[in-house]
Amino acid sequence: MLILYFSPGSSSMAAHIALHEVGAAFEAKPLSLARKETHTPEFLAINPEGKVPTLLIDGKVLTEVAGVLFYLARRFPQANLLPEGDVEAEAQVVSWMSFIASSIHPARRQGLDHARSVYKLADKRLGNNDWAVGGRYSIADIHLFRLFWRFRGSLDPEPGDFPNIERHYERMMARPAVKKTIEIESGIGYSLPA
DSSP: OEEEEEOTTSTHHHHHHHHHHHTOOEEEEEOOTTTTGGGSHHHHHHOTTOOSOEEEETTEEEESHHHHHHHHHHHOGGGOOSOTTOHHHHHHHHHHHHHIIIIIHHHGGGOHHHHHHHHHHHHHHHTTOSBTBBTBOOHHHHHHHHHHHHHHHHHOOOTTSSHHHHHHHHHHHTSHHHHHHHHHHHHHOOOOOO
């Protein structure tokens, strides 16, 4: 049994999308960051870090976006979210996931100019590829999309600032799993801190 603790619009959205991509049966448990529901004694008993995503796998806790995405990709290989059997492509997915977590995710906290420069690097890295790892959709695309989706408005890009990421964003917005996740999370309501 899979149970996902998530906060609409937060980083946990990537795990939520991936669960829809793989078609796994799961129970969704939304928590409000604004109302500090991740810091209740009940949730802290599950995840003492008080963070989402938190995925319970038959009662065992798995945290961190990259860990949850990797688990889902490996647990449900038929979804083709990880290029198995091609060690270089697998390493490229890990490289993207690391870059997203260590450079893109914290960039906005370091100021708008810094964030724009990091997204320009990501745009260059993506190039004209449809997906982060060439022609293969993967968990890296889900992670990249979620962050751009969240910060796109605050980056206030000029037309053409991030052409490759914008095209990637449009491809992601057309995916049924993304549409479904956005619909569910919008219905709950976004209560993210500023």
